[in-house]
Amino acid sequence: MKIALPLAACLSVPILSAQLPRADRARVLKQMDDTAPHYGQLSRLIWEFAEVGYKETKSSALLQDELRKHGFRIEENIGNIPTAFTATWGSGAPVIALMGEYDALPELSQEDVPERKPRSVGAPGHGCGHNLFGAAVAMAAITAKDYVEQHKLPGTIRFYGTPAEEGGGGKVYMARAGAFRDADVALTWHPGSENHAGLGSSLANINAKFKFRGVASHAASAPWNGRSALDAVLLMNHALELMREHVPTETRIHYIITKGGAAPNIVPENAETYVYARHPKMTVLDGVWARVVKCAEAAALATETKMEMEIVNSVWDVLPNDALAALLDKNLNAAGGVKYTPEERAFAEKLRRTMDLSSAPPLGSEETIVPPQVMRGLGGSTDVGDISWQLPTAQFTAATWAPGTSAHSWQSTAFSGMTIGRKGMLVAAKTLALTVLDLLHDPQQVKLAREAFEKRRAGVEYRSRVPALQGAPLTYRDTK
Ligand SMILES: [Zn+2]
Numbered sequence: 156m157k158i159a160l161p162l163a164a165c166l167s168v169p170i171l172s173a174q175l176p177r178a179d180r181a182r183v184l185k186q187m188d189d190t191a192p193h194y195g196q197l198s199r200l201i202w203e204f205a206e207v208g209y210k211e212t213k214s215s216a217l218l219q220d221e222l223r224k225h226g227f228r229i230e231e232n233i234g235n236i237p238t239a240f241t242a243t244w245g246s247g248a249p250v251i252a253l254m255g256e257y258d259a260l261p262e263l264s265q266e267d268v269p270e271r272k273p274r275s276v277g278a279p280g281h282g283c284g285h286n287l288f289g290a291a292v293a294m295a296a297i298t299a300k301d302y303v304e305q306h307k308l309p310g311t312i313r314f315y316g317t318p319a320e321e322g323g324g325g326k327v328y329m330a331r332a333g334a335f336r337d338a339d340v341a342l343t344w345h346p347g348s349e350n351h352a353g354l355g356s357s358l359a360n361i362n363a364k365f366k367f368r369g370v371a372s373h374a375a376s377a378p379w380n381g382r383s384a385l386d387a388v389l390l391m392n393h394a395l396e397l398m399r400e401h402v403p404t405e406t407r408i409h410y411i412i413t414k415g416g417a418a419p420n421i422v423p424e425n426a427e428t429y430v431y432a433r434h435p436k437m438t439v440l441d442g443v444w445a446r447v448v449k450c451a452e453a454a455a456l457a458t459e460t461k462m463e464m465e466i467v468n469s470v471w472d473v474l475p476n477d478a479l480a481a482l483l484d485k486n487l488n489a490a491g492g493v494k495y496t497p498e499e500r501a502f503a504e505k506l507r508r509t510m511d512l513s514s515a516p517p518l519g520s521e522e523t524i525v526p527p528q529v530m531r532g533l534g535g536s537t538d539v540g541d542i543s544w545q546l547p548t549a550q551f552t553a554a555t556w557a558p559g560t561s562a563h564s565w566q567s568t569a570f571s572g573m574t575i576g577r578k579g580m581l582v583a584a585k586t587l588a589l590t591v592l593d594l595l596h597d598p599q600q601v602k603l604a605r606e607a608f609e610k611r612r613a614g615v616e617y618r619s620r621v622p623a624l625q626g627a628p629l630t631y632r633d634t635k
Contacts, residue, residue, distance in 0.1 A: 174593045174600075179302070180489065183592065187298055187585050194584065195577040197221060198290035202572045205259040205279045205286075207632040208319030211238040214257040214286075215316055218242075218293050222314055225297045226304075234332035236627050239325055241334060242314040244300045249601045250311040251299075251591050252341040252546075254539065255292030256285040256320045261632065265568035269505035273565075280568040283321065284346030284555050287571055287580040291344065291553075294580075295587035302592055310595045313338065317538070319627070322362070324468040326538035327619055328627040330545060339601050340479065341548040342590060343539055344583040346571065348515075348560045350492055351525040352483040352551035352586070354475035358407065359437035360536035361444045361469040361620050364429050365391060365451045366414075369460040371424035381422025385415050387458040388426040394450035395430070402443050407433040429467070433536055437471050438615070467628050469620035471540035474611050478603040479549030482590050487551060490585035492523040493578040503557035503575060506566050515559025522554035522579070535562075544617035547604035551586065555579030 175183075201214045215238040219229050227242035263280035264273040274280070281287075296314040303312065315334065318325040335341065367388055372381030395408055402408070410430040416423030432447050434440040448464065455462035495503065503518055542548050556570040556579070570576045594600050 175589065175596050180589060183298060183302055183588060184490070184585055186301070187294065187581065187588065190294065190298070191577070191581050194290050194294040195580070197293070198286045198577060198580055199572065201257050201286035201289060202281045205264065205281055206257075207261060207279045208258040208321055208323035208325070209236065209238060209627065209629045210632060211257050211318050214289065215240060215318065218255065218257065218289055218316055221293055222296065225300060227296070227300070227314065233334050234328035234627060236318060236325060236328060236629065238316070238318040239329050240316040242296070242316070243311060244296075244313075245303060245311040247309050247311060249339040249594060249598060250313060250337050251594055252313050252315055252335060252338040253292050253296050253587060253591065254315045254317050254326065254341060254343040254542070255289040256317055257289035258285055258319050258321050258323070260321055260563060263563065263565055263568045265565040265572075267569050267572035269502050269569065270509070271565055280565065281571045282563045282565065282568045284562075284567060284571040284576060285320065287346050287555050287576050287583070288344070289316070291580045291584040292587060294584040295591065298584070298588040299591040299595075303595060308595045312591060319631075320538055322468060323628055323631050324470055324538045324541070324621070325627065327468070327470065327541045327621060330541060331619065335542060335545060338546055340594060340604050341542050341546055342479070342483070342587055343548075343550045344587060345550060345552050346555035346567075346576070346579060347552035347562070348554055348556045348558050349525045349552060350487060350522055350554045350582060352480055352487045354477065354480050355473070355534070356435060356475055357473045357534050357540055358433035358435055358536045359440045359470065359472040359540065360431060360433045361440060361466070362429070362431040363464050363466045364413065364427055366425070366427045366463045366465065367455060367458070367460045368463070369422065369424055369426075369458065372422045374420045374422050378422060382459045383422050384426035384460050385423040387454045387460040387462065388412055388415070388428045390457055391451050391454035392428055394453060395447065398446060398450060402446070403434060403439055405435050406443055407431070408447070435472055437620070441620075466621055466625065467631055470536050470538045471544050471617065473537065473540045473550070474543040474548070474608070476543070476547045476549045476604055476607045476611070478600065478607040479547060482593055482600060483549055483551045483586060486589040486593070487582070487586045489589055490582045492521050493554065493582060494521040495575065499575050502573070506569060507557055507559055510559050510561070510566060512559045518557055541617070541619060544612065544615070547608040551583075553579045553583035553586070
Protein backbone atom coordinates (compact mmCIF):
# COMPACT_ATOMS: atom_id res chain seq x y z
CA MET A 156 0.00 0.00 0.00
CA LYS A 157 1.29 3.43 -0.89
CA ILE A 158 1.67 5.61 2.16
CA ALA A 159 2.20 9.31 1.68
CA LEU A 160 4.79 11.46 3.37
CA PRO A 161 3.44 12.54 6.76
CA LEU A 162 2.05 16.04 6.70
CA ALA A 163 4.31 17.00 9.61
CA ALA A 164 7.28 16.58 7.31
CA CYS A 165 5.79 19.06 4.83
CA LEU A 166 4.65 21.60 7.39
CA SER A 167 7.39 21.31 10.00
CA VAL A 168 4.96 20.80 12.83
CA PRO A 169 6.59 18.75 15.58
CA ILE A 170 4.94 15.41 16.32
CA LEU A 171 6.05 14.64 19.86
CA SER A 172 6.95 11.21 21.06
CA ALA A 173 4.69 11.13 24.14
CA GLN A 174 1.90 9.69 22.05
CA LEU A 175 0.05 6.45 22.24
CA PRO A 176 2.42 3.44 22.50
CA ARG A 177 2.62 1.40 19.31
CA ALA A 178 1.27 -1.80 20.89
CA ASP A 179 -1.74 0.10 22.23
CA ARG A 180 -2.37 1.54 18.80
CA ALA A 181 -2.45 -1.93 17.30
CA ARG A 182 -4.86 -3.11 20.00
CA VAL A 183 -7.20 -0.17 19.38
CA LEU A 184 -7.20 -0.84 15.63
CA LYS A 185 -7.90 -4.52 16.22
CA GLN A 186 -10.82 -3.69 18.54
CA MET A 187 -12.25 -1.49 15.78
CA ASP A 188 -11.97 -4.25 13.19
CA ASP A 189 -13.95 -6.45 15.58
CA THR A 190 -16.71 -3.90 16.22
CA ALA A 191 -16.89 -2.69 12.61
CA PRO A 192 -19.91 -4.87 11.65
CA HIS A 193 -21.96 -3.40 14.52
CA TYR A 194 -21.25 0.22 13.58
CA GLY A 195 -21.67 -0.63 9.91
CA GLN A 196 -25.16 -1.79 10.79
CA LEU A 197 -25.78 1.47 12.65
CA SER A 198 -24.77 3.43 9.55
CA ARG A 199 -27.06 1.28 7.42
CA LEU A 200 -30.04 2.01 9.71
CA ILE A 201 -29.42 5.77 9.49
CA TRP A 202 -29.12 5.35 5.70
CA GLU A 203 -32.53 3.69 5.66
CA PHE A 204 -34.08 6.35 7.93
CA ALA A 205 -32.81 9.03 5.48
CA GLU A 206 -34.11 11.96 7.53
CA VAL A 207 -33.53 15.53 6.30
CA GLY A 208 -32.17 18.44 8.35
CA TYR A 209 -33.79 19.05 11.77
CA LYS A 210 -36.09 16.06 11.19
CA GLU A 211 -33.45 13.45 12.12
CA THR A 212 -35.48 12.11 15.04
CA LYS A 213 -34.77 8.39 14.61
CA SER A 214 -31.15 8.85 13.56
CA SER A 215 -30.41 11.11 16.53
CA ALA A 216 -32.18 8.73 18.97
CA LEU A 217 -30.25 5.74 17.60
CA LEU A 218 -26.89 7.42 18.15
CA GLN A 219 -27.93 8.67 21.60
CA ASP A 220 -28.94 5.14 22.63
CA GLU A 221 -25.63 3.73 21.45
CA LEU A 222 -23.60 6.33 23.35
CA ARG A 223 -25.77 6.07 26.47
CA LYS A 224 -25.27 2.28 26.49
CA HIS A 225 -21.52 2.91 26.65
CA GLY A 226 -21.76 5.22 29.65
CA PHE A 227 -21.92 8.63 27.97
CA ARG A 228 -24.08 11.31 29.64
CA ILE A 229 -26.61 12.65 27.16
CA GLU A 230 -27.77 16.23 26.95
CA GLU A 231 -30.65 16.76 24.57
CA ASN A 232 -32.26 19.64 22.73
CA ILE A 233 -29.09 21.72 22.51
CA GLY A 234 -29.85 25.24 21.28
CA ASN A 235 -33.58 24.36 21.27
CA ILE A 236 -32.97 21.94 18.42
CA PRO A 237 -34.85 18.69 19.10
CA THR A 238 -32.37 16.53 17.14
CA ALA A 239 -29.16 18.15 18.50
CA PHE A 240 -27.43 16.53 21.46
CA THR A 241 -24.15 16.02 23.22
CA ALA A 242 -22.86 12.80 24.78
CA THR A 243 -20.08 13.29 27.31
CA TRP A 244 -17.73 10.84 28.99
CA GLY A 245 -14.99 11.61 31.50
CA SER A 246 -14.17 14.87 33.21
CA GLY A 247 -11.70 17.72 33.22
CA ALA A 248 -9.37 19.05 30.57
CA PRO A 249 -8.73 18.62 27.80
CA VAL A 250 -12.23 18.41 26.35
CA ILE A 251 -12.15 16.78 22.92
CA ALA A 252 -15.19 17.53 20.75
CA LEU A 253 -16.10 14.96 18.09
CA MET A 254 -18.75 16.21 15.68
CA GLY A 255 -21.08 13.74 13.98
CA GLU A 256 -23.68 14.53 11.31
CA TYR A 257 -26.67 12.42 10.23
CA ASP A 258 -28.94 14.46 7.94
CA ALA A 259 -29.99 13.23 4.49
CA LEU A 260 -30.73 15.19 1.30
CA PRO A 261 -34.07 15.68 -0.47
CA GLU A 262 -34.88 13.54 -3.51
CA LEU A 263 -31.71 11.40 -3.40
CA SER A 264 -33.38 8.16 -2.38
CA GLN A 265 -31.55 5.23 -3.96
CA GLU A 266 -31.17 1.49 -3.43
CA ASP A 267 -27.66 0.10 -2.90
CA VAL A 268 -27.54 -1.04 -6.53
CA PRO A 269 -25.35 0.26 -9.36
CA GLU A 270 -28.18 1.70 -11.47
CA ARG A 271 -30.66 4.49 -10.75
CA LYS A 272 -33.37 2.94 -8.60
CA PRO A 273 -34.93 5.02 -5.81
CA ARG A 274 -36.02 3.13 -2.68
CA SER A 275 -38.93 5.52 -2.68
CA VAL A 276 -39.46 7.96 -5.57
CA GLY A 277 -38.87 11.60 -4.55
CA ALA A 278 -37.83 10.65 -1.00
CA PRO A 279 -34.63 11.80 0.71
CA GLY A 280 -31.39 9.81 0.58
CA HIS A 281 -27.91 9.89 2.07
CA GLY A 282 -26.17 11.43 -0.94
CA CYS A 283 -23.56 13.06 1.29
CA GLY A 284 -22.86 9.92 3.31
CA HIS A 285 -23.80 11.50 6.63
CA ASN A 286 -25.09 8.09 7.77
CA LEU A 287 -21.46 6.92 7.68
CA PHE A 288 -20.34 10.24 9.14
CA GLY A 289 -22.39 10.03 12.35
CA ALA A 290 -21.80 6.32 12.89
CA ALA A 291 -18.01 6.62 12.40
CA VAL A 292 -17.74 9.46 14.90
CA ALA A 293 -19.80 7.55 17.47
CA MET A 294 -17.58 4.52 16.93
CA ALA A 295 -14.45 6.64 17.43
CA ALA A 296 -15.84 8.27 20.59
CA ILE A 297 -16.77 4.92 22.14
CA THR A 298 -13.49 3.21 21.20
CA ALA A 299 -11.43 6.09 22.57
CA LYS A 300 -13.51 6.09 25.75
CA ASP A 301 -12.86 2.36 26.29
CA TYR A 302 -9.12 3.00 26.14
CA VAL A 303 -9.23 6.09 28.36
CA GLU A 304 -11.31 4.26 30.95
CA GLN A 305 -8.93 1.32 30.99
CA HIS A 306 -5.80 3.48 31.23
CA LYS A 307 -7.33 6.09 33.53
CA LEU A 308 -6.30 9.01 31.35
CA PRO A 309 -7.62 12.42 32.40
CA GLY A 310 -9.84 14.38 30.05
CA THR A 311 -13.28 14.49 28.49
CA ILE A 312 -14.56 12.97 25.26
CA ARG A 313 -17.70 14.58 23.95
CA PHE A 314 -19.71 13.51 20.91
CA TYR A 315 -21.69 16.35 19.35
CA GLY A 316 -24.77 15.22 17.46
CA THR A 317 -24.92 18.07 14.96
CA PRO A 318 -28.08 18.12 12.81
CA ALA A 319 -28.90 19.80 9.53
CA GLU A 320 -25.40 20.37 8.17
CA GLU A 321 -26.92 20.53 4.68
CA GLY A 322 -27.98 24.16 4.70
CA GLY A 323 -29.50 24.27 8.19
CA GLY A 324 -26.30 25.13 10.06
CA GLY A 325 -27.00 23.13 13.22
CA LYS A 326 -23.52 23.77 14.63
CA VAL A 327 -23.97 27.54 14.41
CA TYR A 328 -26.85 27.37 16.89
CA MET A 329 -25.31 24.70 19.12
CA ALA A 330 -22.22 26.91 19.50
CA ARG A 331 -24.43 29.94 20.11
CA ALA A 332 -26.06 28.01 22.98
CA GLY A 333 -22.61 27.55 24.53
CA ALA A 334 -22.18 23.85 23.74
CA PHE A 335 -18.54 24.31 22.69
CA ARG A 336 -17.60 26.77 25.45
CA ASP A 337 -15.34 24.37 27.36
CA ALA A 338 -14.08 22.37 24.36
CA ASP A 339 -10.35 22.54 23.63
CA VAL A 340 -10.21 20.87 20.23
CA ALA A 341 -12.85 19.80 17.69
CA LEU A 342 -12.38 16.95 15.23
CA THR A 343 -14.48 15.61 12.42
CA TRP A 344 -14.30 14.05 8.95
CA HIS A 345 -16.33 13.86 5.78
CA PRO A 346 -17.15 11.04 3.36
CA GLY A 347 -15.63 11.47 -0.09
CA SER A 348 -13.82 9.73 -2.93
CA GLU A 349 -10.28 9.77 -1.49
CA ASN A 350 -8.41 9.37 1.78
CA HIS A 351 -6.92 12.73 2.52
CA ALA A 352 -6.04 14.93 5.49
CA GLY A 353 -4.69 18.36 4.78
CA LEU A 354 -5.30 22.03 5.16
CA GLY A 355 -8.42 22.28 3.03
CA SER A 356 -10.96 24.98 3.61
CA SER A 357 -14.50 25.61 2.37
CA LEU A 358 -16.62 28.51 1.22
CA ALA A 359 -18.17 31.04 3.55
CA ASN A 360 -21.86 31.21 2.74
CA ILE A 361 -24.70 33.65 3.37
CA ASN A 362 -28.14 32.68 2.15
CA ALA A 363 -31.53 34.31 2.36
CA LYS A 364 -35.05 34.26 1.02
CA PHE A 365 -36.08 37.50 -0.68
CA LYS A 366 -39.84 37.87 -0.44
CA PHE A 367 -41.53 40.37 -2.73
CA ARG A 368 -45.09 41.56 -2.27
CA GLY A 369 -46.97 43.27 -5.09
CA VAL A 370 -50.61 43.88 -5.98
CA ALA A 371 -52.82 41.17 -7.50
CA SER A 372 -55.01 42.00 -10.46
CA HIS A 373 -56.63 40.36 -13.51
CA ALA A 374 -53.69 39.77 -15.83
CA ALA A 375 -55.76 40.45 -18.99
CA SER A 376 -58.57 42.85 -18.06
CA ALA A 377 -56.72 45.15 -15.61
CA PRO A 378 -52.95 44.49 -15.65
CA TRP A 379 -52.26 48.20 -15.01
CA ASN A 380 -53.76 47.80 -11.56
CA GLY A 381 -51.32 45.03 -10.71
CA ARG A 382 -47.72 45.16 -9.49
CA SER A 383 -46.03 41.84 -10.11
CA ALA A 384 -43.94 40.31 -7.33
CA LEU A 385 -42.67 37.82 -9.90
CA ASP A 386 -41.31 40.70 -12.00
CA ALA A 387 -39.32 41.76 -8.95
CA VAL A 388 -37.90 38.25 -8.54
CA LEU A 389 -36.93 38.11 -12.23
CA LEU A 390 -35.38 41.55 -12.09
CA MET A 391 -33.41 40.76 -8.96
CA ASN A 392 -32.09 37.52 -10.41
CA HIS A 393 -31.15 39.30 -13.65
CA ALA A 394 -29.27 41.92 -11.63
CA LEU A 395 -27.39 39.08 -9.92
CA GLU A 396 -26.50 37.62 -13.33
CA LEU A 397 -25.06 40.96 -14.45
CA MET A 398 -23.24 41.41 -11.15
CA ARG A 399 -21.56 38.01 -11.56
CA GLU A 400 -18.98 39.55 -13.91
CA HIS A 401 -17.95 42.14 -11.35
CA VAL A 402 -17.43 40.18 -8.18
CA PRO A 403 -14.16 38.60 -6.95
CA THR A 404 -13.34 35.57 -9.11
CA GLU A 405 -13.94 32.85 -6.54
CA THR A 406 -17.44 34.08 -5.69
CA ARG A 407 -20.34 31.68 -6.24
CA ILE A 408 -23.92 32.91 -6.53
CA HIS A 409 -26.90 30.61 -7.06
CA TYR A 410 -30.64 30.80 -6.55
CA ILE A 411 -33.96 29.10 -7.05
CA ILE A 412 -37.40 30.64 -7.34
CA THR A 413 -39.37 29.29 -4.41
CA LYS A 414 -42.60 31.09 -5.19
CA GLY A 415 -43.65 32.44 -8.57
CA GLY A 416 -47.35 33.20 -8.33
CA ALA A 417 -50.62 31.30 -8.15
CA ALA A 418 -51.97 31.30 -11.72
CA PRO A 419 -50.96 32.94 -15.03
CA ASN A 420 -54.14 35.01 -15.14
CA ILE A 421 -53.44 36.64 -11.77
CA VAL A 422 -50.70 39.26 -11.50
CA PRO A 423 -48.55 37.58 -8.78
CA GLU A 424 -49.01 39.26 -5.42
CA ASN A 425 -46.32 37.18 -3.72
CA ALA A 426 -43.07 35.80 -5.10
CA GLU A 427 -39.85 34.65 -3.54
CA THR A 428 -36.29 33.82 -4.58
CA TYR A 429 -33.84 31.91 -2.40
CA VAL A 430 -30.27 33.09 -2.94
CA TYR A 431 -26.89 31.71 -1.85
CA ALA A 432 -23.66 33.69 -2.12
CA ARG A 433 -20.30 32.15 -1.28
CA HIS A 434 -16.63 33.07 -1.21
CA PRO A 435 -13.51 31.49 0.35
CA LYS A 436 -13.36 34.34 2.89
CA MET A 437 -16.24 35.61 4.99
CA THR A 438 -14.59 39.02 5.13
CA VAL A 439 -14.83 39.30 1.30
CA LEU A 440 -18.29 37.74 1.16
CA ASP A 441 -19.64 40.51 3.40
CA GLY A 442 -18.98 43.01 0.60
CA VAL A 443 -20.55 40.78 -2.07
CA TRP A 444 -23.61 40.20 0.10
CA ALA A 445 -24.19 43.93 0.56
CA ARG A 446 -24.46 44.13 -3.24
CA VAL A 447 -26.85 41.16 -3.42
CA VAL A 448 -29.14 43.08 -1.08
CA LYS A 449 -28.89 46.16 -3.35
CA CYS A 450 -30.07 44.01 -6.29
CA ALA A 451 -33.15 43.09 -4.26
CA GLU A 452 -33.82 46.68 -3.21
CA ALA A 453 -33.44 47.91 -6.78
CA ALA A 454 -35.86 45.26 -8.07
CA ALA A 455 -38.46 46.30 -5.51
CA LEU A 456 -38.03 49.95 -6.41
CA ALA A 457 -38.41 49.34 -10.15
CA THR A 458 -41.48 47.14 -9.81
CA GLU A 459 -43.18 49.08 -7.00
CA THR A 460 -43.26 46.03 -4.78
CA LYS A 461 -42.16 45.55 -1.19
CA MET A 462 -39.15 43.44 -0.36
CA GLU A 463 -38.37 41.58 2.81
CA MET A 464 -35.15 39.64 3.37
CA GLU A 465 -35.04 36.63 5.65
CA ILE A 466 -31.55 35.30 6.31
CA VAL A 467 -31.99 31.53 6.34
CA ASN A 468 -28.47 30.65 7.33
CA SER A 469 -24.83 31.58 7.11
CA VAL A 470 -21.64 29.62 7.71
CA TRP A 471 -18.00 30.65 7.79
CA ASP A 472 -15.15 29.26 5.71
CA VAL A 473 -13.15 26.54 7.50
CA LEU A 474 -10.03 27.79 9.27
CA PRO A 475 -7.51 24.96 8.88
CA ASN A 476 -5.32 23.90 11.80
CA ASP A 477 -1.76 22.90 10.92
CA ALA A 478 -1.01 20.96 14.10
CA LEU A 479 -4.24 18.95 14.05
CA ALA A 480 -3.98 18.31 10.30
CA ALA A 481 -0.53 16.82 10.87
CA LEU A 482 -1.86 14.51 13.58
CA LEU A 483 -4.82 13.44 11.44
CA ASP A 484 -2.57 12.75 8.49
CA LYS A 485 -0.26 10.61 10.61
CA ASN A 486 -3.19 8.62 11.95
CA LEU A 487 -4.88 8.31 8.57
CA ASN A 488 -1.68 6.64 7.41
CA ALA A 489 -1.77 4.39 10.48
CA ALA A 490 -5.38 3.45 9.73
CA GLY A 491 -4.39 2.66 6.13
CA GLY A 492 -6.43 2.70 2.94
CA VAL A 493 -9.03 0.12 1.93
CA LYS A 494 -8.95 -2.87 -0.42
CA TYR A 495 -11.95 -3.82 -2.51
CA THR A 496 -13.25 -7.31 -3.14
CA PRO A 497 -13.81 -8.26 -6.81
CA GLU A 498 -17.57 -7.80 -6.26
CA GLU A 499 -17.08 -4.30 -4.85
CA ARG A 500 -14.83 -3.43 -7.73
CA ALA A 501 -17.44 -4.62 -10.23
CA PHE A 502 -20.10 -2.56 -8.41
CA ALA A 503 -17.88 0.54 -8.54
CA GLU A 504 -17.02 -0.09 -12.23
CA LYS A 505 -20.70 -0.24 -13.10
CA LEU A 506 -21.55 2.91 -11.18
CA ARG A 507 -18.65 4.77 -12.73
CA ARG A 508 -20.09 4.10 -16.17
CA THR A 509 -22.97 6.40 -15.16
CA MET A 510 -20.61 9.31 -14.28
CA ASP A 511 -18.61 11.95 -16.11
CA LEU A 512 -15.09 10.71 -15.39
CA SER A 513 -13.17 13.33 -17.40
CA SER A 514 -11.30 14.53 -14.32
CA ALA A 515 -11.45 11.37 -12.23
CA PRO A 516 -8.51 9.08 -11.48
CA PRO A 517 -8.76 5.45 -12.61
CA LEU A 518 -10.32 2.84 -10.35
CA GLY A 519 -7.73 0.65 -8.63
CA SER A 520 -8.31 -2.33 -6.42
CA GLU A 521 -7.73 -0.19 -3.36
CA GLU A 522 -8.06 3.38 -2.13
CA THR A 523 -4.72 4.57 -0.80
CA ILE A 524 -3.85 7.74 1.08
CA VAL A 525 -3.55 10.90 -1.00
CA PRO A 526 -0.57 13.04 0.02
CA PRO A 527 -1.61 16.15 1.90
CA GLN A 528 -1.79 19.33 -0.09
CA VAL A 529 -2.17 22.79 1.26
CA MET A 530 -5.33 23.69 -0.67
CA ARG A 531 -7.75 21.60 -2.63
CA GLY A 532 -10.68 22.78 -4.76
CA LEU A 533 -13.31 25.26 -3.73
CA GLY A 534 -15.87 22.72 -2.63
CA GLY A 535 -19.02 23.62 -0.77
CA SER A 536 -19.75 25.15 2.58
CA THR A 537 -20.04 23.63 6.01
CA ASP A 538 -21.01 24.77 9.48
CA VAL A 539 -17.74 23.17 10.63
CA GLY A 540 -16.41 26.58 9.51
CA ASP A 541 -18.19 28.35 12.36
CA ILE A 542 -16.66 26.00 14.92
CA SER A 543 -13.21 26.36 13.36
CA TRP A 544 -13.13 30.11 14.11
CA GLN A 545 -14.07 29.50 17.76
CA LEU A 546 -11.65 26.72 18.72
CA PRO A 547 -8.91 24.61 17.08
CA THR A 548 -10.74 22.36 14.60
CA ALA A 549 -9.70 19.89 11.93
CA GLN A 550 -11.38 17.53 9.51
CA PHE A 551 -10.32 15.05 6.85
CA THR A 552 -11.84 12.98 4.06
CA ALA A 553 -12.11 9.21 3.88
CA ALA A 554 -12.86 7.30 0.67
CA THR A 555 -16.40 6.02 1.04
CA TRP A 556 -17.17 6.37 -2.68
CA ALA A 557 -15.22 5.35 -5.81
CA PRO A 558 -13.02 8.03 -7.46
CA GLY A 559 -15.06 10.36 -9.66
CA THR A 560 -18.25 10.15 -7.54
CA SER A 561 -19.91 13.51 -6.87
CA ALA A 562 -21.30 14.24 -3.46
CA HIS A 563 -25.06 14.89 -3.51
CA SER A 564 -25.73 12.32 -6.22
CA TRP A 565 -27.70 9.08 -6.32
CA GLN A 566 -24.41 7.30 -6.92
CA SER A 567 -23.01 8.53 -3.60
CA THR A 568 -26.24 7.44 -1.89
CA ALA A 569 -25.70 3.94 -3.34
CA PHE A 570 -22.08 3.74 -2.13
CA SER A 571 -23.05 5.09 1.31
CA GLY A 572 -25.46 2.20 1.84
CA MET A 573 -23.11 -0.67 0.99
CA THR A 574 -19.76 -2.18 1.98
CA ILE A 575 -17.55 0.30 0.06
CA GLY A 576 -19.02 3.09 2.16
CA ARG A 577 -18.58 1.10 5.34
CA LYS A 578 -14.91 0.36 4.58
CA GLY A 579 -14.22 4.10 4.21
CA MET A 580 -16.18 4.73 7.37
CA LEU A 581 -13.90 2.38 9.31
CA VAL A 582 -10.81 4.24 8.05
CA ALA A 583 -12.38 7.46 9.31
CA ALA A 584 -13.33 6.05 12.71
CA LYS A 585 -9.84 4.61 13.23
CA THR A 586 -8.17 7.89 12.28
CA LEU A 587 -10.38 9.83 14.69
CA ALA A 588 -9.99 7.40 17.59
CA LEU A 589 -6.18 7.38 17.32
CA THR A 590 -6.14 11.18 17.12
CA VAL A 591 -8.30 11.55 20.24
CA LEU A 592 -5.97 9.21 22.10
CA ASP A 593 -2.87 11.09 20.93
CA LEU A 594 -4.39 14.33 22.21
CA LEU A 595 -5.33 12.83 25.58
CA HIS A 596 -2.00 11.04 25.94
CA ASP A 597 0.02 14.14 25.22
CA PRO A 598 -1.57 17.44 26.31
CA GLN A 599 1.25 19.27 24.52
CA GLN A 600 -0.60 18.43 21.29
CA VAL A 601 -3.60 20.40 22.51
CA LYS A 602 -1.34 23.36 23.19
CA LEU A 603 0.16 23.15 19.70
CA ALA A 604 -3.34 23.06 18.22
CA ARG A 605 -4.25 26.23 20.14
CA GLU A 606 -1.08 27.99 18.92
CA ALA A 607 -1.80 27.00 15.32
CA PHE A 608 -5.36 28.29 15.73
CA GLU A 609 -4.26 31.69 17.04
CA LYS A 610 -1.71 32.04 14.27
CA ARG A 611 -4.16 31.38 11.43
CA ARG A 612 -6.99 33.35 13.03
CA ALA A 613 -4.71 36.39 13.07
CA GLY A 614 -7.00 38.35 15.34
CA VAL A 615 -10.19 37.98 13.27
CA GLU A 616 -13.13 37.75 15.66
CA TYR A 617 -15.88 35.27 14.88
CA ARG A 618 -19.41 36.62 14.66
CA SER A 619 -22.18 34.69 12.94
CA ARG A 620 -23.91 36.51 10.07
CA VAL A 621 -27.23 35.04 11.22
CA PRO A 622 -29.10 37.72 13.21
CA ALA A 623 -28.31 37.33 16.93
CA LEU A 624 -31.81 36.51 18.12
CA GLN A 625 -32.70 34.20 15.25
CA GLY A 626 -33.01 30.52 16.19
CA ALA A 627 -32.16 27.51 14.06
CA PRO A 628 -34.31 27.34 10.88
CA LEU A 629 -36.08 24.18 12.06
CA THR A 630 -38.58 24.17 9.18
CA TYR A 631 -36.18 24.98 6.32
CA ARG A 632 -36.79 21.57 4.73
CA ASP A 633 -40.57 21.79 4.96
CA THR A 634 -42.38 21.39 1.71
CA LYS A 635 -45.76 23.07 1.89
ZN1 LIG B 1 -21.89 16.54 3.72
